Amino acid sequence: MPLVQKELESETMTLNIGPSHPAMHGALRTQVELDGELIVRAASEIGYLHRCFEKHSEHSTYQQIIPYTDRLNYVSALMNNSGYCRAVEKLLNLEIPDRAVFIRVVMCELSRVMDHLVCIGTNLVDIGALTNFWFFFNVREKIYTAIEKVTGARLTYAYTRIGGLARDIYPDFASDIKAILKEVEQGVRDVVGLVANNRIFCDRTVDVGVVTKEQAVEWGFTGPCLRASGVAHDLRKAEPYYHYDEFDFDIPVAENGDTYDRTMVRIEEIYQSIKIIHQALGRLPQGPVMTDDARVALPPKKEVYGSIEGLMNHFKLIMHGILPPKGEVYSATEAANGELGFYIVSDGSMRPYRIKCRPPCFPLFAAYEKIIEGHMIADAVAIIGSLNIVAGELDR
Amino acid sequence: MMNLLEILQKEFGEAVGEVHQNYGDDTAVVDSSRIVDILKFLKEFPECPFDLFLDLCGVDYLAQSASGGRFEVVYHLYSLPKKKRIRLRVKIAGEKPSIQSAVPVYPIADWFEREAYDLLGIRFEGHPNLKRLLMWEGFEGHPLRKDYPIDKRQPIPTLGNLL
Numbered sequence: 001m002p003l004v005q006k007e008l009e010s011e012t013m014t015l016n017i018g019p020s021h022p023a024m025h026g027a028l029r030t031q032v033e034l035d036g037e038l039i040v041r042a043a044s045e046i047g048y049l050h051r052c053f054e055k056h057s058e059h060s061t062y063q064q065i066i067p068y069t070d071r072l073n074y075v076s077a078l079m080n081n082s083g084y085c086r087a088v089e090k091l092l093n094l095e096i097p098d099r100a101v102f103i104r105v106v107m108c109e110l111s112r113v114m115d116h117l118v119c120i121g122t123n124l125v126d127i128g129a130l131t132n133f134w135f136f137f138n139v140r141e142k143i144y145t146a147i148e149k150v151t152g153a154r155l156t157y158a159y160t161r162i163g164g165l166a167r168d169i170y171p172d173f174a175s176d177i178k179a180i181l182k183e184v185e186q187g188v189r190d191v192v193g194l195v196a197n198n199r200i201f202c203d204r205t206v207d208v209g210v211v212t213k214e215q216a217v218e219w220g221f222t223g224p225c226l227r228a229s230g231v232a233h234d235l236r237k238a239e240p241y242y243h244y245d246e247f248d249f250d251i252p253v254a255e256n257g258d259t260y261d262r263t264m265v266r267i268e269e270i271y272q273s274i275k276i277i278h279q280a281l282g283r284l285p286q287g288p289v290m291t292d293d294a295r296v297a298l299p300p301k302k303e304v305y306g307s308i309e310g311l312m313n314h315f316k317l318i319m320h321g322i323l324p325p326k327g328e329v330y331s332a333t334e335a336a337n338g339e340l341g342f343y344i345v346s347d348g349s350m351r352p353y354r355i356k357c358r359p360p361c362f363p364l365f366a367a368y369e370k371i372i373e374g375h376m377i378a379d380a381v382a383i384i385g386s387l388n389i390v391a392g393e394l395d396r
Numbered sequence: 397m398m399n400l401l402e403i404l405q406k407e408f409g410e411a412v413g414e415v416h417q418n419y420g421d422d423t424a425v426v427d428s429s430r431i432v433d434i435l436k437f438l439k440e441f442p443e444c445p446f447d448l449f450l451d452l453c454g455v456d457y458l459a460q461s462a463s464g465g466r467f468e469v470v471y472h473l474y475s476l477p478k479k480k481r482i483r484l485r486v487k488i489a490g491e492k493p494s495i496q497s498a499v500p501v502y503p504i505a506d507w508f509e510r511e512a513y514d515l516l517g518i519r520f521e522g523h524p525n526l527k528r529l530l531m532w533e534g535f536e537g538h539p540l541r542k543d544y545p546i547d548k549r550q551p552i553p554t555l556g557n558l559l
Contacts, residue, residue: 047530054515055539059546090419217447217476220504231476238479329419330472330483332450343470345455356453358472366507395530 012040015377019048023126023381026391030369030380037376042369046395053396057355061321062088062162065355070156072357072393075118076111078147079335080393081160086241087331087342088162091324092295100164100289101242105280106177107159108242108333109273110147113184114140115336115388116224116266116273123263123385124195127204132191139187142180146173162322163297164290174281181274188270196264205260209371209383212257219370220363223338225387228265229257235334247276259379262386296322321350337361337388359393400444400482408434423483428495431469431486435501438473444480446473452498452508454516458542464489467518471498494519497526515540 013034018024027048033041053072057065069080082104089096121136144154150169151157159166195201211221216229226233234251236244252268254261291297294313303310326348332341338360345354364387371387372380401415404424411427411434426434438446451472460466465487473482488495497520498505509520510529517538520526528535532553537544 047528047532050530052539055546093419218503220449220502222448222450233476327418328421328423328483330421330451330481339450341451341472343451343453343472354453354455356451356470358451362507363504366504 010035017377017380019045023384025122025384025389026394028365028384028389028391028394030372032372032377032380034377037378039372039375039377039380042372042380044365044369046365046391049391049395051396053357054355057352059351061350062324062352063322065352066160066162067156067158070158072359072396073115073335073337073340073361073390074155074392075390076115076336077155077157078107078111078159079115079333079340081157082108083331083333083335083340084342085160085162086333087329087344088322088324090331091327091329091344091346092162092293092322094163094291094293094296096164096291097288098285099168099287100291102280102284103165103169103289104160105242105244105247106277106284107147109277109280110143110177112273112336113270113277114143116270117184117187119336119385119388120191120263120266123382123388124191124201126385127201127382129195129198129201132194135187135190139180139184142183146176146180149173149176161290161296163293164288168289174284177277177281181277184270185274188267192267202260204379204382205263205386206258207256208259208379209262209375209386210256210258211367211371215367216257219367221338221367222363223334223336223360224265224269225262225338225364227251228254228261230255235332235339239332241333244276247279249273249275259382259386323348323350332358335360337364337390337393340393357393357396359396361387361389361394365389365394400480403441404434404437407437421483422481423485425485425487428486428488431471431484432496432498432501434484435471435473435498438482439501444475444478446475446480446482448474448476449498449502449504449508450474450481452505452512454512454518454540456516456540456542461491466490467493467516469495469512469518488518492519493517494521496521497523499523514538517541 015032015034017030019027019029029045031043032039053068056068069084070077072080117136117140121133124132148154151159211229213230216226232251232253237251249272252265254265298317299310299313304314324346326346328345330341330343332339340360341358343356344352347353372383401422401424405412408430411430413425415424453470455468457466467488469486471484497509507529509523512518513526514528514531515538535550
């Protein structure tokens with residue numbers, strides 16, 4: 001037999017992607033077994049960013065945990081803030097003032113927009129389309145500036161309080177946001193124009209990383225990744241909270257569950273979030289942004305200095321913290337990435353007995369090793385970006 | 397539809413202990429020996445199939461060690477068609493707690509169980525790959541146990557020489 005026709009001997013190669021790799025979106029490690037460029041087997045490892053959020057929480061008062069939640073999903077920290085506070089408020093059976101509710105909605109939807117901008121922008125960079133990144137990050141920067149004017153911080157806001165918000169928005173906030181949203185819409189339109197029918201983008205994403213409807217449910221997907229696979233599930237519609245049932249918006253759903261669909265679902269969600277923000281700003285009621293419930297709110301200074309009850313109340317809250325009743329509660333909100341759940345067990349003391357955060361990207365990354373099997377190595381990078389794994393909330 | 401908790405009680409009798417609906421969360425404390433059957437029943441329950449496995453976590457009730465129920469495993473399930481939630485709590489006795497793995501019923505329980513094993517030392521029998529998830533191999537103890545001191549330090553393995 002001539003030498004050229006002989007089957008060449010070959011063996012598979014093991015490759016580490018991460019933990020420190022620019023395409024890995026955080027400190028994640030996946031080890032893949034390669035046959036040529038084809039992934040035969042894959043296994044992931046997490047924990048590089050584990051900071052004991054849950055253990056720390058057990059040793060902190062309920063208010064002290066709020067800044068920790070910023071660091072879960074740091075791309076949309078305001079959603080973690082309100083998700084956590086909502087869980088404690090549920091435990092306390094506490095209604096927060098309507099103005100605080102609407103501001104939380106605006107902030108959460110702005111965070112969703114920013115989260116999607118980051119997710120799509122970086123994913124597009126990974127597959128070779130850098131221009132879009134600037135279109136998205138330019139406008140994201142402007143949202144940051146507006147939020148900074150409200151909260152005083154750019155990334156880790158700690159803006160919500162149990163019972164409301166730390167401070168009210170500034171007078172021109174609504175008009176600022178409306179102007180910024182116009183630019184966001186323009187930015188998204190520009191990007192859609194560049195990529196939606198782009199041959200390279202379509203080749204890299206269509207039918208890449210397909211997750212069927214059944215798989216998505218079996219793998220515990222929630223959020224945009226579940227909706228991209230054809231399940232119209234959104235907690236804002238399924239279990240409306242914060243007046244979401246009164247807003248007019250749609251849940252974008254796709255069919256194929258591939259990387260292209262996951263990107264497009266997010267793009268459509270940006271438009272829907274903008275719609276919600278306009279409605280919420282239009283309906284923003286006047287009034288306080290913090291409840292006056294003595295269990296959680298510090299009394300006004302006049303009462304602290306002028307009455308014994310006020311003084312005692314202030315002292316008790318500072319020294320003993322918030323004391324929820326004994327019990328357990330699970331509260332879920334629709335974060336940018338899916339269901340963000342907090343399970344809190346209270347023993348009636350000033351510190352939670354146990355807090356479990358259910359991060360939306362935990363099941364997504366658990367399924368990642370199954371999704372990429374049989375794909376090319378370059379597709380693994382395109383897929384992980386579309387799943388939007390945020391190591392901060394994955395490892396907690 | 398009947399109350400889900402009543403259905404569970406009817407179906408599994410003694411195995412379903414205390415139930416409550418505090419804060420609107422349907423909760424049942426169930427027997428550890430029947431947990432896989434109960435999960436399977438709920439997943440395939442025709443009127444309200446709990447198809448989405450949302451969360452699994454362990455809780456350490458150190459004060460209850462004497463009464464034989466130190467650890468608890470908590471399951472959160474969701475039914476996409478009926479938009480309903482249920483929480484199952486399972487008490488496990490002993491210093492070496494173990495419980496049947498939920499992976500055969502809900503494959504996604506895999507990483508959740510590894511995390512509970514890692515942080516609380518709960519063994520999941522029948523789990524295909526029960527090893528640490530967040531902490532590193534060689535870590536001693538289980539950090540989320542109540543008797544693990546928060547300020548305890550352990551050496552982090554360093555990389556070896558390259559040359």
